[in-house]
Amino acid sequence: MIKKPIEILNENGLHALPASRFVRLAEKFKSDVTLEKEDIEVSGKSIMGILTLACEKGSIVILTCEGKDEKDAFKTLRKILEGHD
Amino acid sequence: MPRERILKGIAVSQGIAQGKVFIYETKHIEVFQTPILSVYLKDETERLDRAIKKTEHELRNIQKRLNYEIGENFAQFLDAQVMMLSDKTIIQKVKARIVDNKLNAEYVYHEVIKEYAEKLGATKDTYLKERVADIWDVGSRVLRNLLGLTHSSVVEVPAGSIIVAHDISPSEAALINPKSVLGIATEAGGRTSHTAITARALEIPAVLGIKGLIGRIGNGEQVILDGDRGIMIKNPSAGRIHFYEIAKKKVIELKKALSPFCELPAKTKDGRHIDISANIEFFSEYTHAKKYGAEGVGLFRTEFLYLTRHGSPTEEEQYHVYNALAKKMKPSPVIIRTYDLGGDKVFSDYQEANPYLGWRAIRVCLDDLDFFKMQLRAILRASVNKNVKIMFPMISNYEEIKRINLIFEKTKSELRAKKIDFDEEIQFGIMVETPSAALLSPHLAHQVDFFSIGSNDLTQYTLAVDRGNEKIGQLFDHFHPAVLQLIKQIIDAGHQAHIWVGLCGELAADPLAIPLLIGMGIDELSMNPGSIPRAKMVVRAITIPECEEIAKGALRFRTPLEIKRYLRRSIQRKFHGIDEVIK
Structure with a gap:
């Protein structure tokens, strides 16, 4: 399991297109993906869940990936949160 | 002969239209709680799957019909809507609740969607707040499919119609066919609303923001819509009809000459x-x-x-x-x-x-x-x-x-x-x-x-x-x-x-x-x-x-x-x- 706090640096926060891109990529991995913000945890494969976290630029989320391909998943998804994918 | 009445609104797209009112209604969907016997719970979750599948099919159809030149921005919304619809977490949550509480699919689905919409609506972020409309747009489609209600869609508007509505959702506005729709009048919206943008892009006359429009206009009524002055004329007098016929003719002739x-x-x-x-x-x-x-x-x-x-x-x-x-x-x-x-x-x-x-x-x-x-x-x-x-x-x-x-x-x-x-x-x-x-x-x-x-x-x-x-x-x-x-x-x-x-x-x-x-x-x-x-x-x-x-x-x-x-x-x-x- 990889679990680390990440600052959202994406210009748009995790709202519009980045959120759908995040979900689309997360779905490609076998690992479980979760995002946590202010004690609320949602599935990284659920667009509605991610939207309700209301992640603005500068907010901190905890990204967790757990499964066979967790390393790849974490690396890829982190890039979206940090806005340089 | 009933008296002529002029309803004022905001002129958002120029032109004059004369035609029959087509009332486009988005009826409030009522959902009731019904207990389900344990033996039928599996049927209930399958019913949900079918409704979601049908909705996805509908959205894909819209995507196909969409005029991309006009709906460029909207195409993105549509993708997001399909994603919201097929969100596994939500579907699983609804199914689990159907089984645990032994309740009907539409009631549970409505409840879950409402929870998410409320959560989003409570954020300060204006962008997210607007997504609430998208959630309800998708949610209502699923509910209508669960309830077996037919959609009133702008696609089915008969030729020569003036659409009269409270509001037109973005997914519907993108489907308006300029060949059959002569004009648009709504209670909600203004110059920057989605409907206004669509109307201008299609060059259909439109007057929005007419207060108390629905209820004052009946289906099939003959009206004149003046997108230059921002008015809709109900029961137009013979003189008024004559005036607009001449005006319209002149516009057409001039357009041709120009x-x-x-x-x-x-x-x-x-x-x-x-x-x-x-x-x-x-x-x-x-x-x-x-x-x-x-x-x-x-x-x-x-x-x-x-x-x-x-x-x-x-x-x-x-x-x-x-x-x-x-x-x-x-x-x-x-x-x-x-x-x-x-x-x-x-x-x-x-x-x-x-x-x-x-x-x-x-x-x-x-x-x-x-x-x-x-x-x-x-x-x-x-x-x-x-x-x-x-x-x-x-x-x-x-x-x-x-x-x-x-x-x-x-x-x-x-x-x-x-x-x-x-x-x-x-x-x-x-x-x-x-x-x-x-x-x-x-x-x-x-x-x-x-x-x-x-x-x-x-x-x-x-x-x-x-x-x-x-x-x-x-x-x-x-x-x-x-x-x-x-x-x-x-x-x-x-x-x-x-x-x-x-x-x-x-x-x-x-x-x-x-x-x-x-x-x-x-x-x-x-x-x-x-x-x-x-x-x-x-x-x-x-x-x-x-x-x-x-x-x-x-x-x-x-x-x-x-x-x-x-x-x-x-x-x-x-x-x-x-x-x-x-x-």
Whole structure:
């Protein structure tokens, strides 16, 4: 399991297109993906869940990936949160 | 015979329509709680799966029918809607609750969607708040499919209809077929709503924001919709019908007579070329600009990017739009005006006593440099297409230009440092639309590459008249001699400094004003795309020395009425074949 706090640096926060891109990529991995913000945890494969976290630029989320391909998943998804994918 | 009634709203898309009302209803969906016997729970979850599948099929169908030129922005929403629909977490949650609580699918689904919508609605973020409408758009589709309710869809509108609705959801607005829909009238919405944008893009007359519309109009009723005046006429009298029939016929005839001019160059009889460009608000309108023969976009009003999404678009979103527009118009120029917010284009959460004299346009931008520079970067990046010019609104003093210039240069060097390409030769211009800028124009001209005269604001500020105020609106007249004198001074000041001068207010499209402005030396006229063929017709009928003579004579009058009478007479005497359009 990889679990680390990440600052959202994406210009748009995790709202519009980045959120759908995040979900689309997360779905490609076998690992479980979760995002946590202010004690609320949602599935990284659920667009509605991610939207309700209301992640603005500068907010901190905890990204967790757990499964066979967790390393790849974490690396890829982190890039979206940090806005340089 | 029932009495004629006039329902007032906001005119958002021009034209006259006469047709049968088609009431497009989005009925409130009622959901009841029903206990389900354990043996049937599996059927219940399967029913949910089927409804979701059916909804996905519907959304994919919409995606197929979608007119991408119009629905570019919307296509993104649609993708997001499909994603929301197939969100596994939600589907699993609904299924688990159906089984655990032994309840019917529609009740549980509604409950879960409501929870998410409420959570999103509670955030402060305006972008997320708007997604609530998307969630309900998708949610209601699923619920209707679960309940076996038929959709009332704008796709099924019979030919010759005027759609009457409380509101039209974005997914429906994108499906409106201009072949069968003659006009649109709604209770909700305004100039920047999705329905308004769609109506303008399809060139369908539309009046929105009519209070109490539903309930006063019945299905199948014959009505007249006047998208120029912003009214809908119920039970029109014989006289009214006659009036509109003539008006409509004239419009059609004129359109036909003018259509050959779309293709022709705007050259005077003696060979001077006048730039005729288009004013546009939305990316999709570039198709109109091209169709009517614009030689460029003389004014791209960026504030609508801000207003339609109730907040600041990101640099990337802006860049995407500016770049796409520049690419589509290449090699013709595109003049992008920085945000002209404030005035009548208000912020939802900010009010002031005197908005036209207040925190408006460039003043807002200069108070929030991050916000301003984000737009400058986006415009600069789009300038790699080599046909982009930038223009700043509401300049009222010299210091503003100096400040903008510093900020602009700084933004450029920041881009250079990051190795981001832009057009080093990008032209930098200002709107001259305040009397102070007009009077200072000899000084301002040395600081910029071009002037664009905003005749609407210049008139309003020079005459101290708010045209929207019904009591004094008739005092607004851009043929007022004081306004014309200022325009002449601005043009002269520009030419003395060897810069070009354009005009982008309503005056530019007025056939009576065109010979006058050309006689004063104007280099470019920018107007609503629909007015371009008429302007070209006028330009092609005139000659420069005669226009100059007209211009010289015009400035000796004392009242707008005298000036207009003089212009009409001299144009009729000197030029031929344009009587029909200068009446």
